Amino acid sequence: MKITLLTHQRELERKTNTGALALQHCGNMVERLVWARRSPAVDLVKAIECGKAVLVYPGGESRGTQLEDFAQVILIDATWQEARKIYNHSPYLKAAPRVTLTTDTASNYRLRRNQPNGGLCTAECVIEILRRHGENSAADRLHTAFIQFNQAGYARN
Known part of the structure; x- marks a missing residue:
């Protein structure tokens, strides 16, 4: 199982970026690709075209799509506004099967404003994905961090 963080350039400099935590604590299960509007990552596009990757993104869940059925999970690592921009300007992402993560608990992330109800930060999404794939040890490490x-x-705030 691989989790691909499709990261907005601005996230690389933000101290509040939780995608960096996932990279630090999950070994080779998590990779980062910096989003490039005009030159998407060829391997990522191929994985979507071959039906090997699923996008975690709110709303419009594909019927019958189960997160656990895919070897590669794509997460957009950005602010909510930037994530919408990435999705809207990336036709290959619109072609990907989509799932929405729902949990019984609200997000614990408090370092950014304008968090939508039910929205999870990148690290919380990675924790949930790891648990659903049976990677509980990695999920626990990331949760603690x-x-x-x-x-x-x-x-600090």
Whole structure:
């Protein structure tokens, strides 16, 4: 199983970016690709075209699409506004099967404003994906790191 973070360029510099936590604590299960509007990653486009990758994105869930059925999961790692821009300007993402992550608990992420109800930050999404794929040890490591990151960042603000 591989989780691909399709990351907006601005996220690379943000101290509140939780995608970086996933990269640090999940080994080779998580990779980062910086989004390029005019030159998408060839391997990512091929994975979508071959039906090997699924996009986690809110709304319009494909019928019968199960997250666990895919070897590659794509997450857009950006602010909510930037994520919409990436999705809207990337025809190959619109061709991908889509799933929406729903959980019983609200997001614990408090370091950014304008979080939509039911929305999860990148690290929380990765934790949920790992658990659904039975990677509980990696999910636990990331969860612990996320709690510490969130608390430390909240104390700074």
